[in-house]
Amino acid sequence: MLKEKEQEGKDRKAKNMMENREQELEVMKNAILDSTKVELSEIPEVDPIVADVLKDALFTEALRIKNLEIHMTPKDGNSLFRSVSRLVYGTEDLHSEVRRETV
DSSP states (O other): OHHHHHHHHHHHHHHHHHHHHHHHHHHHHHHHHHHHOOOGGGSOOOOHHHHHHHHHHHHHHHHHHTTOOOOOOOSSSOHHHHHHHHHHHSSGGGHHHHHHHHO
């Protein structure tokens, strides 16, 4: 019962933090929009490759704001186990132990 209440408190705190972050992002977005006042017809055509790079950069920035980041892993068939190892042990080096325990 005590653990449930502790978890509820943690969940509530995390939810409040997310709501605060979302409000901060909304304020920042509105400030940017108010400062630019650009009509869609005034935006030049963007090369699709440049558009993809911009999307990636915006996504990476959104993750950074939430204290998240993307970790690249080798394409060796162990990416799931490397990810679990990083989350549980703080390193990808124990991926073979994670695989052994789960398969």
